[in-house]
Amino acid sequence: MSLLDRTLPQPKDNSRREPKDFPPLIKALVAEGVVGPQLSPSDHCEDITLRSPLFKWLNDSFAAFVKRTTPPKSRKRPNAYYRPDEPSYLTDLPHELVWLIYGFLPAKDFVALRCSARQFYHAPDEERWWKIFCHRDFSPVHNALVEHFGKTWKFIYRSKIVFKGGRKSIRNGDVGCLVTNDGRYEGEWLNSELHGYGYLVSSAGNIIEGQWNKGMGHGYGRVSYANGDLYAGQWTDGGVTGKGICYFAEGTVYRGEWKENAVDGKGVCSFSDGNRYDGQWKMGKKEGKGLFVWKNGAAFEGTWVNNKATGQGNHLCADGVTKSKCTFEEAYKCCAKPLDSEETPAQV
Numbered sequence: 001m002s003l004l005d006r007t008l009p010q011p012k013d014n015s016r017r018e019p020k021d022f023p024p025l026i027k028a029l030v031a032e033g034v035v036g037p038q039l040s041p042s043d044h045c046e047d048i049t050l051r052s053p054l055f056k057w058l059n060d061s062f063a064a065f066v067k068r069t070t071p072p073k074s075r076k077r078p079n080a081y082y083r084p085d086e087p088s089y090l091t092d093l094p095h096e097l098v099w100l101i102y103g104f105l106p107a108k109d110f111v112a113l114r115c116s117a118r119q120f121y122h123a124p125d126e127e128r129w130w131k132i133f134c135h136r137d138f139s140p141v142h143n144a145l146v147e148h149f150g151k152t153w154k155f156i157y158r159s160k161i162v163f164k165g166g167r168k169s170i171r172n173g174d175v176g177c178l179v180t181n182d183g184r185y186e187g188e189w190l191n192s193e194l195h196g197y198g199y200l201v202s203s204a205g206n207i208i209e210g211q212w213n214k215g216m217g218h219g220y221g222r223v224s225y226a227n228g229d230l231y232a233g234q235w236t237d238g239g240v241t242g243k244g245i246c247y248f249a250e251g252t253v254y255r256g257e258w259k260e261n262a263v264d265g266k267g268v269c270s271f272s273d274g275n276r277y278d279g280q281w282k283m284g285k286k287e288g289k290g291l292f293v294w295k296n297g298a299a300f301e302g303t304w305v306n307n308k309a310t311g312q313g314n315h316l317c318a319d320g321v322t323k324s325k326c327t328f329e330e331a332y333k334c335c336a337k338p339l340d341s342e343e344t345p346a347q348v
Contacts, residue, residue, distance in 0.1 A: 107133050107157065130154040142199075145209055145222055149197045159186040159199070167192050187212070210235070233258070248272075256281070279304070292328070294318075298335035300328050 093101075102110060102123070110129065113120040123129065130153035134141050138160045146156060155175065162177045163169050170178065170189050177186045187198025193215035194200070200208040210221020216238040223231045223240075233244015245255045256267015262284045263269075270276045279290020286304035293299045297320065302313025309328030316323055318335045326334070 102129055103132060103136075107137070124154075127153050130157050133157055134160070142207065143209060148220075149211070151197055159188075190214070259283075294332075294335065296335065298331065300331040302328060 105113075110133070111124045113123055134153055134157050137157075141156070143156055146153070158175045160177055162179060163174075167178060167180075170176070170192050172190055174189045175187065176189070177184065181203065183200055183202040185194055185198055185200045187194065187200075188196030190196070191214075194212040195214060196212060197210070198212050202208070205226030207224040208217065208221060209223075210217060211219030213219070217235045218237060219235070220233070221235050225231075228249030229246060231240060231244055231246045233240070233246075234242025235244075236242065240258045240261045242258060243256065244258055245253070247253050251272030252269065254263060254267055254269045256263065256269075257265025259265065263281045264283055265281060266279070267281055268276065268278045274295030276293045277286060277290055278293070279286065280288030282288070285307040286309075287306065288304060289302070290304055291299060291301045292309070296318045298318040299316045300309065300313055301315075302309050303311060312325050312327055313331075314323065315326050315331040315334065324334075
């Protein structure tokens with residue numbers, strides 16, 4: 001018979017558990033692989049709930065803790081149950097078991113731990129637990145720019161709690177989640193508008209994470225489109241303007257400048273067929289001086305107008321030695337075989 005199947009002693013409400021009563025319990029837990037220094041605090045929460053004697057003992061212990069830390073209804077003695085210096089059931093437990101308990105506590109009860117004993121006062125301030133709670137309660141978590149914007153996992157947890165009263169209940173500086181017909185927004189608010197860091201999932205399936213200003217995307221952000229495209233970079237007044245990088249679903253990658261949701265300015269585009277263009281763009285088309293490099297190494301440097309090369313330019317053969325003055329078509333006939341259709345990055 002497993003040690004965990006034996007009936008474990010149940011604590012009484014007014015009795016203090018002595019440390020000598022716990023070693024057999026810990027030995028049983030280690031023997032069963034439930035706890036140990038190599039295990040994550042939340043990895044085996046389901047396992048421990050399946051062991052009825054142990055779970056009943058922990059449940060009764062925590063019930064007694066909640067009873068001691070819950071404020072009384074009477075306001076004459078508001079701190080009557082706040083006794084951080086008195087013995088606590090949880091203070092008698094080894095750290096491995098306390099960490100295991102942390103893993104399946106509701107976040108509200110986890111914060112209340114600081115009222116039970118001084119040694120638990122700083123536990124809710126530790127980031128590792130809020131990261132565990134985020135992945136446990138709101139899995140999967142797709143916030144990719146948490147560290148970039150200096151946000152904590154405790155902040156992310158708060159941002160995913162839905163406002164019960166809707167938009168009217170949101171106050172300046174609040175952090176939380178609002179769900180509407182247009183989508184779901186999690187983050188910071190000002191005057192009932194998106195302001196600061198936020199994470200938005202639109203009804204169209206686009207995912208937007210980044211900085212907001214008075215309800216519009218402004219600053220730096222990341223957009224994952226429903227069609228598979230991914231953009232990361234600057235945006236202004238809700239549109240892609242500034243420097244950024246976009247990975248298109250078909251394999252094309254563009255790094256450079258944008259204006260009003262289109263490629264505009266200087267940038268480098270690596271096409272899905274292996275060719276590359278480095279130069280000037282205007283409203284999604286090659287415009288101005290640029291360098292076109294075929295996948296076999298041959299290159300042509302010249303001038304583009306409305307996405308087409310015009311006049312003569314400098315041509316470098318695929319051998320890397322031969323140079324000549326010629327048109328784009330002549331350079332292609334000389335070295336490139338055969339030329340796949342040139343793809344221009346589509347507008348975002």
